Amino acid sequence: MRLALTAGCASLVVLALPVGASAADMARATGPSDTGGPRVYTTTNSPKLFFDSSRKLQFSYRVVHPRPVTAKVSVVKPGSGEVLKRWTETVRNDDVQTVSWNGMVGDKLQAERKYAFRVVARDVNGASTYSASANDTERDSFKLWHQRFPVRGKHQYGDGFGAGRGHQGTDVFANCGNRLEAARGGRVQYAGYHGDAGNYLVIDLKGSRKDFAYMHLLQRPRVQDGDRVRTGQLIGKVGETGNASGCHLHFEIWSRPGWYEGGSATDSEDDLRRWDKYS
Numbered sequence: 001m002r003l004a005l006t007a008g009c010a011s012l013v014v015l016a017l018p019v020g021a022s023a024a025d026m027a028r029a030t031g032p033s034d035t036g037g038p039r040v041y042t043t044t045n046s047p048k049l050f051f052d053s054s055r056k057l058q059f060s061y062r063v064v065h066p067r068p069v070t071a072k073v074s075v076v077k078p079g080s081g082e083v084l085k086r087w088t089e090t091v092r093n094d095d096v097q098t099v100s101w102n103g104m105v106g107d108k109l110q111a112e113r114k115y116a117f118r119v120v121a122r123d124v125n126g127a128s129t130y131s132a133s134a135n136d137t138e139r140d141s142f143k144l145w146h147q148r149f150p151v152r153g154k155h156q157y158g159d160g161f162g163a164g165r166g167h168q169g170t171d172v173f174a175n176c177g178n179r180l181e182a183a184r185g186g187r188v189q190y191a192g193y194h195g196d197a198g199n200y201l202v203i204d205l206k207g208s209r210k211d212f213a214y215m216h217l218l219q220r221p222r223v224q225d226g227d228r229v230r231t232g233q234l235i236g237k238v239g240e241t242g243n244a245s246g247c248h249l250h251f252e253i254w255s256r257p258g259w260y261e262g263g264s265a266t267d268s269e270d271d272l273r274r275w276d277k278y279s
């Protein structure tokens with residue numbers, strides 16, 4: 001919120017920022033437009049969508065037009081134009097409209113790749129404006145990622161899967177106290193202490209029957225059994241509790257149906273290195 005006081009008189013102007021984007025953040029549509037078609041402005045608040053993150057990916061748009069307008073908003077695969085999701089809205093002149101997408105279509109998490117928001121605004125006479133041209137792969141685009149790298153700050157890789165005697169995870173060394181964030185949201189299956197694992201927790205992944213385990217945390221995990229955790233949420237700090245030498249995260253991926261539920265630990269290093277690149 002910004003305040004502007006005019007000296008010498010009592011006028012007070014309060015500008016409340018809208019929840020979505022402000023009109024000033026938006027760019028004019030670059031797609032085809034009929035003569036006399038609506039003016040359309042759009043913006044997307046992030047180039048990345050981490051599945052199940054608490055931070056929403058939002059597409060905002062504004063239509064300026066003297067006549068009533070129907071807006072069709074969609075999520076598409078840019079290039080192919082394939083539509084995954086659609087919203088139809090009646091919009092009022094100059095209002096900022098916002099929609100968000102969580103990466104799901106029905107109950108199915110969509111593939112990791114680039115997507116884009118599109119809007120076409122059509123007035124009562126059929127005059128239309130498209131936010132982007134059909135071959136535009138950049139405008140209002142974003143990448144969907146299913147996971148996010150869990151260690152914040154500088155880090156390096158140590159022992160991988162199978163190192164030593166039956167090492168079941170990947171070690172990522174970082175300073176003790178660095179933030180550990182959930183690589184993917186879900187529900188805490190177990191949070192506690194074990195002589196080898198130290199402070200540790202296991203999360204049942206949202207939208208999958210796999211589990212992720214995080215070990216040697218500095219302190220007791222920040223979450224408890226049964227807690228709902230979102231992707232990127234702080235779950236603890238890098239430590240060296242239990243059978244650990246040097247501050248590091250020991251990270252395990254368990255195949256479905258999960259940790260001590262019939263699954264088995266699988267090699268997590270390639271995944272971690274991939275998440276590390278884009279996170």
Ligand SMILES: [Zn+2]
Pocket residue numbers: 159167169170171249250251
């Ligand atoms: Zn380890």
